[in-house]
Amino acid sequence: MAASSSPPIMVNSCTGKMGHATAEAVVRAGLQLVPVSFTGASEAVAVGNVGVSGIPVELVHPDERQSAMQNLKAQYPGLVLIDFTLPSVVNDNVAFYARNGIPFVVGTTGGDREQLMQDARAGNSYAVIAPQMGKQVVAFQATLELMAQQFPGAFAGYKLEVTESHQRQKADTSGTAKAVIASIAKLGAPISEDDIVKVRDASTQTERLGVPEEHLGGHAFHTYRLTSGDGDVEFVFQHNVCGRSIYAEGTVDAALFLAKKVAEGSEQRIFDMIDVLKAGAMR
Numbered sequence: 058m059a060a061s062s063s064p065p066i067m068v069n070s071c072t073g074k075m076g077h078a079t080a081e082a083v084v085r086a087g088l089q090l091v092p093v094s095f096t097g098a099s100e101a102v103a104v105g106n107v108g109v110s111g112i113p114v115e116l117v118h119p120d121e122r123q124s125a126m127q128n129l130k131a132q133y134p135g136l137v138l139i140d141f142t143l144p145s146v147v148n149d150n151v152a153f154y155a156r157n158g159i160p161f162v163v164g165t166t167g168g169d170r171e172q173l174m175q176d177a178r179a180g181n182s183y184a185v186i187a188p189q190m191g192k193q194v195v196a197f198q199a200t201l202e203l204m205a206q207q208f209p210g211a212f213a214g215y216k217l218e219v220t221e222s223h224q225r226q227k228a229d230t231s232g233t234a235k236a237v238i239a240s241i242a243k244l245g246a247p248i249s250e251d252d253i254v255k256v257r258d259a260s261t262q263t264e265r266l267g268v269p270e271e272h273l274g275g276h277a278f279h280t281y282r283l284t285s286g287d288g289d290v291e292f293v294f295q296h297n298v299c300g301r302s303i304y305a306e307g308t309v310d311a312a313l314f315l316a317k318k319v320a321e322g323s324e325q326r327i328f329d330m331i332d333v334l335k336a337g338a339m340r
């Protein structure tokens with residue numbers, strides 16, 4: 058695979074909310090958006106293409122993706138691929154990208170994460186894989202993980218309550234919240250992913266959580282509350298995001314970071330967003 062510092066970027070799927078926002082960020086960054094996007098079977102049948110900042114992007118049915126990929130590799134040397142699809146298809150997609158040796162960035166959450174990492178490592182592909190692409194949220198996550206590594210068990214005996222609020226259509230529990238509770242478990246306050254309270258109803262979101270009406274369709278309001286056993290001490294961590302631009306911009310940074318790693322012939326091939334932040338790889 059040829060390397061490039063300004064890679065052509067393919068976004069799957071431009072029919073999705075996050076995929077479309079990321080494709081717009083690719084164009085905004087002055088990068089070449091590959092005018093082809095893999096999409097779900099229903100969308101591929103229903104519409105032929107979708108517009109991204111005035112660029113018509115041709116939609117490819119899952120059954121046609123292998124032949125399309127052969128052509129794309131030839132037509133777009135140095136291609137980097139971004140995946141914002143669904144938890145139900147992300148494993149199959151990652152295995153497909155790895156088999157084709159395409160550098161890829163996966164922001165899609167859920168699926169079988171252990172299998173996903175195994176498949177990503179199995180090929181010779183380069184990848185950035187992270188459930189959270191927003192750089193400032195990633196910095197928060199990294200700080201919490203550092204605290205957990207420096208002071209394991211520091212919050213033993215504390216009770217953790219987690220609430221995550223997202224747009225109504227989000228079916229899965231936030232991948233970011235899952236990653237954060239894994240760090241807090243190392244601090245001594247473990248909870249199960251099933252204990253994460255998912256808020257998806259508009260009235261609770263606007264009246265109790267303060268989500269602006271205009272962002273009900275795209276927001277991430279997370280609260281992590283740690284309370285001491287005697288109830289006398291309380292810590293509250295929050296990250297409240299409206300819209301999707303924080304993720305889209307971080308994803309473009311991740312794609313540029315990955316293209317650089319390919320160009321360098323980096324020995325490490327699989328990265329997360331903390332690696333992107335540590336490299337200072339932000340525009």
Ligand SMILES: NC(=O)c1ccc[n+]([C@@H]2O[C@H](COP(=O)([O-])OP(=O)(O)OC[C@H]3O[C@@H](n4cnc5c(N)ncnc54)[C@H](O)[C@@H]3O)[C@@H](O)[C@H]2O)c1
Nearest residue numbers: 070072073074075095096097142164165166188189190304
């Ligand atoms: N990492 C992050 O920072 C971040 C940020 C936002 C969303 N996400 C994740 O991204 C994913 C998508 O979120 P969304 O809000 O865009 O969802 P969405 O439902 O709007 O979009 C999903 C898209 O995937 C497409 N799709 C379905 N099957 C496909 C297949 N086999 N191949 C290609 N495309 C296929 C659908 O057509 C749909 O357009 C979720 O897992 C979400 O958690 C991650």
Ligand SMILES: O=C(O)C1=N[C@H](C(=O)O)CCC1
Nearest residue numbers: 166188227231232233234277
């Ligand atoms: O909008 C979404 O869906 C998001 N998904 C990621 C998660 O599951 O944590 C990141 C935040 C937004």
